[in-house]
Amino acid sequence: MSFTCNQILQKHTDIWHEATVHPFLENCKSGTIQPHQFNTWLVQDYLFVIDFTRMLARVLASAPPQHFDVILSGLAALKDELNWFKEKVAERQLNLATEKQPTCEQYCKYMHSLADMPYPVQATALWAIEFAYNQGWQLPGAMPAPYKEFADRWGNSDFTAYVKLLEQQADQVLQTASDSIQNQAEETFVKVAKFEKDFWQMAFNAVQ
Numbered sequence: 001m002s003f004t005c006n007q008i009l010q011k012h013t014d015i016w017h018e019a020t021v022h023p024f025l026e027n028c029k030s031g032t033i034q035p036h037q038f039n040t041w042l043v044q045d046y047l048f049v050i051d052f053t054r055m056l057a058r059v060l061a062s063a064p065p066q067h068f069d070v071i072l073s074g075l076a077a078l079k080d081e082l083n084w085f086k087e088k089v090a091e092r093q094l095n096l097a098t099e100k101q102p103t104c105e106q107y108c109k110y111m112h113s114l115a116d117m118p119y120p121v122q123a124t125a126l127w128a129i130e131f132a133y134n135q136g137w138q139l140p141g142a143m144p145a146p147y148k149e150f151a152d153r154w155g156n157s158d159f160t161a162y163v164k165l166l167e168q169q170a171d172q173v174l175q176t177a178s179d180s181i182q183n184q185a186e187e188t189f190v191k192v193a194k195f196e197k198d199f200w201q202m203a204f205n206a207v208q
């Protein structure tokens with residue numbers, strides 16, 4: 001029986017909708033997001049991307065060599081991504097010596113725990129994490145400055161193509177995975193979706 005990322009997604013459209021459609025993103029689109037909400041997201045996401053980079057390095061370590069090309073392109077892109085985050089944080093004069101908020105901390109811990117999971121589960125998680133941003137920043141449609149830069153970064157066609165390759169790689173290994181591993185992959189997808197939703201809510205709830 002076939003088992004694919006898209007089938008997982010189709011079983012969990014409600015939680016995926018909550019992960020990718022949020023007042024935070026809608027208010028970026030309408031230009032009404034408050035600076036302290038956006039700044040909270042920016043700093044916490046920078047801290048998240050640092051841990052994501054470590055996760056991606058561990059996914060590479062678990063991957064079959066045929067999957068290296070795509071994963072290495074992701075790691076190479078993170079070099080620029082991390083520097084860009086630092087620039088955005090500096091432009092807004094935000095403090096990087098900020099602690100992770102509990103939601104960010106829990107998500108990062110979860111990413112860390114993925115290293116002990118079978119590769120098909122890690123590949124599914126990687127796709128879901130990237131796809132969440134690819135969809136989340138794209139679905140609202142064109143955003144005004146200064147949010148346009150963020151929406152373009154993760155909604156653009158190159159990033160969309162990268163996410164598609166991640167999906168193909170995950171599909172390839174899910175296909176021959178045991179039922180138990182397929183179930184774990186599905187649980188991981190749901191977990192990622194919940195963390196994504198919570199991450200937006202964390203930033204949205206920020207107080208000045």
Ligand SMILES: Cc1ncc(C[n+]2csc(CCO)c2C)c(N)n1
Binds near residue numbers: 045052074129130132
């Ligand atoms: C909470 C949260 N979830 C997912 C991503 C997606 N993501 C992780 S690293 C990266 C950069 C290049 O791949 C992107 C887009 C994020 N940033 N923050």
